[in-house]
Amino acid sequence: MDQITSALAPPRAAPKAAVSGTPSEMPGSVTKRLSNELMTLMMSSSPGISAFPKSDANLFEWVGTIEGPAATIYAGLAFRISISFPSNYPYTAPTIKFETPCYHPNVDIVGGAICLDILQDKWSAVYSVQTVLLSLQSLLGEPNNASPLNPDAAGLWNSPEAFKIQLMKHYRPLTDAST
Secondary structure, three states: OHHHHHHHOOOOOOOOOOOOOOOOOHHHHHHHHHHHHHHHHHHOOOOOEEEEEEEOOEEEEEEEEEEEOOOOOOEOOEEEEEEEOOOOOOOOOOEEEEOOOOOEOOEOOOOOEEOOHHHOOOOOOOOOHHHHHHHHHHHHHOOOOOOOOOHHHHHHOOOHHHHHHHHHHHOOOOOOOOO
């Protein structure tokens, strides 16, 4: 009788793996997450930040803009950034770097690398593109001088006039043609 009952019962689903999604399913879930984040970012009213895919064909490579926060040495300046999402996003942080030269204690002036804890060891899957962009914008006015990527900028931070002179020596205004 047990054999007849089990033959008539619907097949049981295999137990789910501890990690959600197989490798072949993950790009689709990442694409869905990035699409949702793009929509949220486009609908948000967060001033001074924006980001979008570089092309319709690749949702994993974005370009963004961060405007310097008001009442900071960066007020009135805008910086272009690049954002590369790994295939296992949001479980791994995106790679973000400044494309516009940015003289800042936590930014490498040559390569644009950023020293920000939430992009390294403090990353969490709950962060979104919007929260990262807001954190970067905040970082412009409030650097972490205890962990500088640019020691010269960190040393000048408490001398606003000298800092502004160096900042403007490196800064390149954004144009429609700049990427």
